[in-house]
Amino acid sequence: MVSDAYARIDAVVRRIPRGRVSSYGEIARLAGLPGRARQVGYALHALPEAEEVPWQRVVNAQGGISLGGDTGLGSLQRNMLETEGIVFNDRGRIDLKRFGWRPRHGSRRRVKPGRPSEQGRMRVD
DNA sequence: GCAATGACGCTCT
DNA sequence: CAGAGCGCCATTG
Numbered sequence A: 001m002v003s004d005a006y007a008r009i010d011a012v013v014r015r016i017p018r019g020r021v022s023s024y025g026e027i028a029r030l031a032g033l034p035g036r037a038r039q040v041g042y043a044l045h046a047l048p049e050a051e052e053v054p055w056q057r058v059v060n061a062q063g064g065i066s067l068g069g070d071t072g073l074g075s076l077q078r079n080m081l082e083t084e085g086i087v088f089n090d091r092g093r094i095d096l097k098r099f100g101w102r103p104r105h106g107s108r109r110r111v112k113p114g115r116p117s118e119q120g121r122m123r124v125d
Numbered sequence B: 001g002c003a004a005t006g007a008c009g010c011t012c013t
Numbered sequence C: 001c002a003g004a005g006c007g008c009c010a011t012t013g
Helices: A004-015 A024-030 A037-045 A073-084
Strands: none
Touching (some): A004 A024, A004 A037, A024 A037
């Protein structure tokens, strides 16, 4: 692997069960890279074809496919998702309320106690 | 090393 | 609900 971030992204994407989808931002967060959704896209783009990573289950936060049409990957992704049972709207978007993968609530967290960087951060609603 | 790019996300209009 | 604008930051030329 070229970088550790790719490995984490790869690991998270592999967790997505069949028939479910997740978003880049979600993947980034689960991978320990909050706010780096674009890097998730880059990572998947750089994935070798031989890898058995279900990259097709990763869509944007709106439940739509972001790929361009050049390589036809968009059509391929949609096709594969439909094969898995995913249903697209009339606008070509997935209802994340139904197919969005949500990790377990009590899932283990990657928060490390030795790093106060994330600690002093609170919302001031 | 700087500038442009991009499989994104959130907010405002 | 949809489109436009801005922020984000690793990768690439």
